[in-house]
Amino acid sequence: MNYYNEIKNKLIDNEIYNKVKDYSKEKHKVITYFEIGKLLYEAGSVYGEDRIGRYSKRLMNEVGKKYNYRTLYRMRKLYEVFGNEKLTTLLSKLTWSHYLLLLTLKDNNKIIYYINLSISQNLSVRQLELRVKNKEYERLDRETKNKLITNEEIKVEDLIKNPIIIKNRNNYDVISEKILKRLILEDLDNFMKELGNNFSYIGNEYKIKIGDKYNYIDLLLYNIKFKCYVVIELKITELKKEHIGQIQTYMNYINKNIKTFEENKTVGIIIVKKDEKYIMEYCSDERILTREYNIV
Numbered sequence: 001m002n003y004y005n006e007i008k009n010k011l012i013d014n015e016i017y018n019k020v021k022d023y024s025k026e027k028h029k030v031i032t033y034f035e036i037g038k039l040l041y042e043a044g045s046v047y048g049e050d051r052i053g054r055y056s057k058r059l060m061n062e063v064g065k066k067y068n069y070r071t072l073y074r075m076r077k078l079y080e081v082f083g084n085e086k087l088t089t090l091l092s093k094l095t096w097s098h099y100l101l102l103l104t105l106k107d108n109n110k111i112i113y114y115i116n117l118s119i120s121q122n123l124s125v126r127q128l129e130l131r132v133k134n135k136e137y138e139r140l141d142r143e144t145k146n147k148l149i150t151n152e153e154i155k156v157e158d159l160i161k162n163p164i165i166i167k168n169r170n171n172y173d174v175i176s177e178k179i180l181k182r183l184i185l186e187d188l189d190n191f192m193k194e195l196g197n198n199f200s201y202i203g204n205e206y207k208i209k210i211g212d213k214y215n216y217i218d219l220l221l222y223n224i225k226f227k228c229y230v231v232i233e234l235k236i237t238e239l240k241k242e243h244i245g246q247i248q249t250y251m252n253y254i255n256k257n258i259k260t261f262e263e264n265k266t267v268g269i270i271i272v273k274k275d276e277k278y279i280m281e282y283c284s285d286e287r288i289l290t291r292e293y294n295i296v
Contacts, residue, residue, distance in 0.1 A: 003043035027092045037079030074103045097125045110137045156226040159196030163294040198225035228264040238274035
């Protein structure tokens with residue numbers, strides 16, 4: 001097989017297609033680059049790894065300057081990541097610009113995570129870039145990463161990042177619980193993304209009556225996919241054992257007075273300045289989770 005001519009002809013066809021079939025050119029481009037990536041991979045096995053360098057010099061002269069070494073290398077990387085038959089079906093879901101960003105990552109599991117995230121949440125390239133920059137994948141725990149790799153069932157708590165990033169857009173010098181809550185409410189959409197997917201907002205300072213006294217839940221959310229209420233308490237200190245008792249009381253109230261029979265039990269999240277693993281070790285309720293926060 002003349003690998004160079006095959007690659008050159010595919011690139012020329014793609015250039016023509018881009019001018020004629022505007023509505024589907026991105027899909028065609030990605031598939032074409034994947035096919036070229038396969039040819040480059042096979043050519044490297046036959047002729048040696050320097051084949052990309054040689055082909056890029058000729059293609060830049062004969063087809064276009066954009067087909068340099070880096071571009072061809074990323075085409076081959078695209079094939080290396082998606083050569084698995086199960087993953088090939090994802091190729092047409094994103095644009096080449098998405099892949100240009102993702103193929104700079106070294107971990108294939110990380111790439112696949114961000115691809116699925118981009119598809120499920122319809123992320124633009126700019127939105128995806130922000131999620132990568134915020135190291136979203138790195139802030140998942142090891143167990144969750146293993147579940148994603150092995151396609152195990154994900155629970156509501158698995159996708160909650162640690163630490164949770166909260167933006168200080170107004171540059172507050174002193175962060176009180178009141179200010180922390182304000183920062184979250186000012187950027188509520190991003191905060192819920194830090195918790196994972198499918199969250200909806202119910203209220204803040206959510207009033208409940210226990211006996212003769214009113215209590216106020218810092219934040220009350222609902223997860224649509226997992227069909228459960230989520231109680232969130234905010235603390236600007238390290239985790240203390242009394243925080244566990246407080247949120248457990250609120251969770252039990254929701255379960256008894258608001259949750260319906262069809263819904264799952266309430267989950268509680270305590271967001272703290274510093275976690276205390278020993279306290280959580282002796283907490284018997286697996287529905288209570290802790291996460292640290294990071295103000296940026």
